[in-house]
Amino acid sequence: MSAVATETPRIRGLRHPFTIEVLTEDELERVHRATLRVLERVGLEVRSERIRRELAAAGARVDDAAMRVRFPPEMVEEHLALIPPSFVMCARDPALDLPIDGSAGWLSGDGTSAFVVDLETGRRRPSTMRDLVETTRVTDAVPELAYQWPTVAPSDVPPHTQAAHYTYVMLAHSTKHAQHNEVYSRRDAQVVLEMARVVAGGDRELRERPIVSTYQCCISPLVYDEGPIEAAVELARGGLPSGFVAMGIGCATAPATLAGTLVSMNAEMVGGMTILEALVPGAVTFCGPYPTFMDLRTGDYRQDWGPEDTLLKLAFAQLAHRYRVPINIMALDTGAKTQDWQAGLQHAVSLFAVAAAGRAEMITGTGTLHGAAVYDNVNVVLDAELFRLICEVCEGIPVTEETLGRAELEEVWLPPSFALEPLEAWERTGRPGARERARERVREILATHEPEPLPEDVDRELRRIIAAREAEA
């Protein structure tokens, strides 16, 4: 059964008919064993006394003075086995619930950029709350984007209130699932849970239908800061899916070799999930490998995301499959600063490879340029077309009595932002490219799309919680 609906769907997903592997069984096993060695011998630096205390009681070897937690291999294996292999990312609108079970891949926006490209001037400027709302509305409108992320970091609200503002905007301006990646403390987690309960209708309702999921990021190499790790546990205890992301930078915060980066980042994610399952057994979790490399000539992220990035995505997908753990893979990487040839090439290569990896349930994320530093809605429209195109490729070519005997001419969908007009019309209109066509589509969405609002009393209560959080400063 195809996950790709045919009738103007609210959400379009990617079926997974292929599985491309880059590691043999033996190599996969070697990476896993090396991961266990790192977790046993090196361990993780866990900067929360509270979590270290609980982990010591759960069987980890804790060196409190060094804030170091080492994990016996059997403890890791035992707790990895507790992770539910599937779950549902529920939405405010139940029709938009997303099964996370390997049957389909769902695309999200990217985050959380400090800058946006202004739609009218085409220039970069700091992000604001208005940008957060607009980018969220665009995500809600475009069927290829299945769930929300906090897209941009608004510079016009106090930093300690950002987690609450993100929660509000994602839930008030969209009926799709909200995946929150900016919950930096136990207090943040409590606020997010409080807001999610208000929208879901209560604690029990939220546990039954978690409309928000979250993840925490390791500080590579091998460090979990106090706030994020405490938030992860708090959110899981509140019933929300709570994943772990690693963002190793090859040559800098991860080894220069691909296998070494795999081991280092895998240890970070497996270590995080082991902590969670040890303290909240059976908690819904997932992993999110977002590797990159350092450009040693500039000290920046490598902007020419190369074949190594694709290989790592495919290898991490295999690892997650081995562990039977849901995975969120970063696709659509680009170092380009506008929607040019480079962005198109990098997005197509990475997204098509992720589709062929055959496992990515969550695919992050469209919208950003320049190594995720800058958000631009034009990207969303273009990448959505690319995603739909790849979804169709994954449908293959069914050869049946029916398809061989069909009487009417096949209709093909062509990406609307692609060049389809006659040459003369193209010349006359100033040689527009995909970028210019997509920009018009963004204007149209912003002028017309109105997401289903929250009930007034719910909206009022959320605003009250944000105001209370602001007062905590």
Next chain:
Amino acid sequence: MRPIDAVRDRALAGTEGGRILALPHGPGLGILSQGDLERLVERVRRALADRGLELPSSGAPGLVLAGREPACDLPIDGRTGWLGLAWPAAEIVELGTDARRAAGIEDLERAALLADALPQVGVVGPAVRALDVPEPVRPLRELHALLNRTTKHVLTEVPRDEATAEAVVEIARILATEEGLRGRPPLSALAPAEGLQGERLEAAVALARAGLPLGLVVEPALAESLAVTLANALEQALGAAARVLGRVPEARLFLAARVLRTGAHRVPAGSAALRLQMAFVQVAHHLGFAAGVEALATGSRASDWQAGAEGGLGMTAAWMTGPDLVLGAGLRDGGRTFSPVGLLLDTEAFDLVRPIPLGIAVDEETLAVEVIEEVGPGGHFLGEPHTLRHMRETWTSRFMDRDTWETWEGKGRPEPPDHARERAAELLSTHEPAPLPPDVDARLREVIAAHERRGD
């Protein structure tokens, strides 16, 4: 699915000495299920039988596409793919101005020179049609222009008449080495599979008899369903193959597919074209034929986001499915124009995916557990000898932007075509392909002149 590891072999990276770079074949992804593949082949078998033809099932085992210099020899061995220019565009995009205009023989020569200079290009076909050369003498003049500007394997078109084909064979024999035309064919030829009969078929037979490889080309036309579209295209290609093999059983054939056509338009955009190409490679390989696809075609008229996306999709499909020839480099606007800048960018797209099928090396050194332990939580790898040993292994682009945002804005917001344009101009002014030896050149000119006299 076969793991990529099965083909991991650094020798697959290219020809000896690195003169030409290869695309190693990946896992051999099949877009058609085994059952669908068999149903499709059965349908084509029946359709050919209705026309009195047998389904051909063998192609060109052990084929080598030879260059003028042995370092440019390309083995067609099912393990690697080679990038090529194949189909001539009627127009060229001017390097300096981006203006479109009708192409001429000088454009053809300059494109061949660029192709000779770029190690990613293995096969040099006509990038543009030399419209300033009178039609009757054009095929041989174009062929001579290619041979004179590259030492790589040259791809030409099967002429429309047998006399011209005989002249092509004569030219090939002059260029042949002691291994003969069958052992090291210095050129091969493409023929449209649709309607391959009459004079064109006789010309193809003449080339095949001489031992020159032939590529039978289809342009799939959208039909009632993609399955029917594919079946029709295969019927055309395999029907043409059966006709040639019926006359020349030892013919060295390969099958090639251009992008999808709807009505009069060629439509690289959309998933249908991509799916058809992936399936075409799968079926050709299933039947034992080498396969070429127009993987880098774009409907865009510029080297913009669309061109990059379509190139990325085509190249990703290529490393997954493993065509023997990846054709159409530099074409824009559905094959109507050739862009020198586009050619350079397409070689970058080729470069970007080339290492993927080589997979990930996994051993004690690369797993780096000791280094991870030494660095420890919160440390960094910048000063590690392990980093120094491996930091140059990562891929580096030639045309992508790597500046900070501020520097990029300060430079006037350049895009990859701007970087590629500079490099193309540099190559055109500095690269000097090894010329044909004067005596060989004189003999080629003699053959062409004699052919032209006969045509008068």
